Amino acid sequence: MARYDLAGKRVWVTGHGGLVGSAIARALAARGDVDIVTATRAELDLRDQAAVGRWMARVKPQAVFLGAAKVGGILAYDARPAEFLYDNLMIEANVIHAAHLHDVEKLLFLASGCMYPKFAAQPIHADSLLTGPLEPTNQWYAVAKIAGLKLCQAYRRQYGRDYIVTVPNNLYGPNDSFDLDNGHVLPSLLGKFHEAKLNSAATVTLWGTGTPRREFMHVDDMADALIFIMEHYSEAPQINAGSGRDVEIRELAAVIQDVTGFDGRIVYDGSKPDGPPRKLLDSSRLLALGWQPKVPLREGVAALYRWYLQNAADVRGRAAA
Amino acid sequence: MGYNLSGKRVWVTGHRGMVGSAVLRALARRGDLEPLTATHAALDLRDRDAVWRWMAQSRPQAVFAIAARLGGIMAHAAMPADFLYDNLMMQANVIHAAHSFGVEKLVFIGSSSAYPKLAAQPLREDSLLTGALEPADEWYAIAKIAGVKLCQAYRRQYGSDFICAMPANVYGPHDNFDLRSGHALPVILRRFHEATERGADAVTLWGTGRPRREFTHADDLADALIFLMQAYSDAAPINVGAGVDTEIRELAAIMREVTGFRGGIVYDTGKPDGPARKLLDSSRLRALGWTPKIALRDGVASLYRWYLENLASVRGAGCAGG
Numbered sequence: 001m002a003r004y005d006l007a008g009k010r011v012w013v014t015g016h017g018g019l020v021g022s023a024i025a026r027a028l029a030a031r032g033d034v035d036i037v038t039a040t041r042a043e044l045d046l047r048d049q050a051a052v053g054r055w056m057a058r059v060k061p062q063a064v065f066l067g068a069a070k071v072g073g074i075l076a077y078d079a080r081p082a083e084f085l086y087d088n089l090m091i092e093a094n095v096i097h098a099a100h101l102h103d104v105e106k107l108l109f110l111a112s113g114c115m116y117p118k119f120a121a122q123p124i125h126a127d128s129l130l131t132g133p134l135e136p137t138n139q140w141y142a143v144a145k146i147a148g149l150k151l152c153q154a155y156r157r158q159y160g161r162d163y164i165v166t167v168p169n170n171l172y173g174p175n176d177s178f179d180l181d182n183g184h185v186l187p188s189l190l191g192k193f194h195e196a197k198l199n200s201a202a203t204v205t206l207w208g209t210g211t212p213r214r215e216f217m218h219v220d221d222m223a224d225a226l227i228f229i230m231e232h233y234s235e236a237p238q239i240n241a242g243s244g245r246d247v248e249i250r251e252l253a254a255v256i257q258d259v260t261g262f263d264g265r266i267v268y269d270g271s272k273p274d275g276p277p278r279k280l281l282d283s284s285r286l287l288a289l290g291w292q293p294k295v296p297l298r299e300g301v302a303a304l305y306r307w308y309l310q311n312a313a314d315v316r317g318r319a320a321a
Numbered sequence: 322m323g324y325n326l327s328g329k330r331v332w333v334t335g336h337r338g339m340v341g342s343a344v345l346r347a348l349a350r351r352g353d354l355e356p357l358t359a360t361h362a363a364l365d366l367r368d369r370d371a372v373w374r375w376m377a378q379s380r381p382q383a384v385f386a387i388a389a390r391l392g393g394i395m396a397h398a399a400m401p402a403d404f405l406y407d408n409l410m411m412q413a414n415v416i417h418a419a420h421s422f423g424v425e426k427l428v429f430i431g432s433s434s435a436y437p438k439l440a441a442q443p444l445r446e447d448s449l450l451t452g453a454l455e456p457a458d459e460w461y462a463i464a465k466i467a468g469v470k471l472c473q474a475y476r477r478q479y480g481s482d483f484i485c486a487m488p489a490n491v492y493g494p495h496d497n498f499d500l501r502s503g504h505a506l507p508v509i510l511r512r513f514h515e516a517t518e519r520g521a522d523a524v525t526l527w528g529t530g531r532p533r534r535e536f537t538h539a540d541d542l543a544d545a546l547i548f549l550m551q552a553y554s555d556a557a558p559i560n561v562g563a564g565v566d567t568e569i570r571e572l573a574a575i576m577r578e579v580t581g582f583r584g585g586i587v588y589d590t591g592k593p594d595g596p597a598r599k600l601l602d603s604s605r606l607r608a609l610g611w612t613p614k615i616a617l618r619d620g621v622a623s624l625y626r627w628y629l630e631n632l633a634s635v636r637g638a639g640c641a642g643g
Contacts, residue, residue: 082420093410132452134450147467200338
């Protein structure tokens with residue numbers, strides 16, 4: 001497999017203010033051998049086709065990490081399907097098309113584990129894409145991600161572009177959204193436990209039954225994997241990038257309870273949606289290429305909690321603590 | 322329910338294409354509304370800002386979102402990025418702008434290729450996304466699936482009355498007769514015509530001739546789309562088909578007769594067949610009270626007359642007309 005060396009390249013990290021983008025930018029900065037380029041949302045609206053074209057023509061990146069996306073939780077997807085579908089379709093199509101027009105050498109598109117069928121065999125293999133119905137609650141986001149994946153494959157096939165796709169699972173880490181309605185599972189839980197502890201609440205109520213199993217990966221592991229994949233992977237099929245281990249939400253809650261020091265009780269609100277029963281990616285392809293995750297869940301959660309305490313006033317989705 | 326088109330400003334996108342021109346003809350025959358059109362030169366639907374400006378200036382009340390980049394199996398396989406990107410952008414720009422400017426009703430034209438390759442036949446609307454797509458035209462199919470989902474998403478989030486109609490193989494005037502990028506029916510018709518002109522011994526057709534396809538005349542489809550715009554208002558896509566499928570060999574026999582070709586028919590089995598059968602279950606449309614009016618033989622005969630009259634300008638046929 002042809003290796004693509006990032007050393008000395010001008011690398012555009014889209015969504016660099018977000019969870020994944022900020023981790024990629026940190027990891028690239030730590031390497032010190034690439035020219036990182038970024039644009040804030042105020043400088044560049046990725047949904048704006050003409051603006052993306054102008055930016056690409058002016059900045060001329062050689063490699064692009066396309067991690068920018070409009071993301072939310074189950075309720076947000078359900079309430080605002082048009083925004084999640086339209087915004088993500090436009091972000092992907094604009095960046096990928098402009099990358100092609102301006103001869104970007106390598107592009108890595110970050111898809112999502114939710115694009116696999118709801119009842120895909122576990123662990124989920126790359127081949128299961130489009131073989132069955134999607135989870136209805138996040139189908140809007142999933143369809144956008146499938147379109148982005150197919151765009152990368154289409155530009156590879158028609159124009160020989162080295163545009164690849166990586167599928168992450170649930171990520172967590174600094175700069176995540178802690179919003180109780182729109183955030184991801186892990187930071188939402190962490191925020192809830194923290195608040196309950198501050199209020200000396202008797203109970204923390206969690207959505208669903210607590211029995212779904214989820215795979216979590218710390219975003220620093222993700223960034224490390226993405227940089228590895230950009231340099232070592234060059235094929236049309238998407239490559240799964242998970243930690244390889246899944247835990248029950250109840251197990252995760254126990255870890256978070258422990259880390260935050262909340263000494264009340266945990267109650268499950270079974271009337272709220274659970275989402276899919278299990279979501280574990282088959283990441284054997286990535287492991288076979290020689291990459292390994294480094295951050296265990298407990299350490300990752302503890303690190304995230306320290307970050308949360310230091311940055312609580314600025315955290316997305318939460319007023320000053 | 323019930324949306325009355327009378328007196329409305331109605332934008333038909335892709336009005337120079339086969340389906341769009343049929344809708345425009347049917348709307349003109351009604352004579353009780355104001356059709357709006359924009360040529361490709363005047364408005365590139367892939368250009369977000371241009372679509373926005375056009376919508377702000379023209380303020381349509383109803384939209385037939387028909388414009389699409391279309392091709393045959395070989396074209397889809399050779400130019401996947403163009404088919405996917407162009408169709409994604411065109412539909413997203415039109416649908417998003419329609420929402421932004423308060424369009425009252427929009428009909429998006431999907432495609433039977435959005436259904437899984439191995440879905441049970443006849444194809445039901447609820448088979449969407451239940452299985453793998455036909456790889457030969459998955460790029461086009463993904464774009465159409467995204468279009469269906471966009472309509473559903475705007476309906477759900479904003480209450481927009483945007484609906485999706487799913488046609489199968491459509492044929493009619495202004496069809497694409499290009500031997501490489503055209504659709505099966507017009508391409509086969511052209512082969513028979515050219516073989517007749519040359520006095521050839523045989524016509525060679527791609528594949529085994531065994532696949533079964535449903536062919537719907539563009540005038541029937543246009544009639545159904547106008548019917549649906551006024552009578553249908555639901556998130557589920559709705560199939561629009563003639564209701565009968567025909568083996569390619571049967572179709573070839575009709576063509577042979579219509580063109581007066583006297584030679585034989587040879588099947589080049591080295592070329593791809595595509596899906597074995599594609600017939601839409603259009604029972605939901607029938608239940609609403611719509612039926613097709615044009616029989617296949619009549620439709621092919623009228624298409625052949627149109628082809629002969631328009632040889633000089635037919636898409637893909639070149640100036641000399643073979």
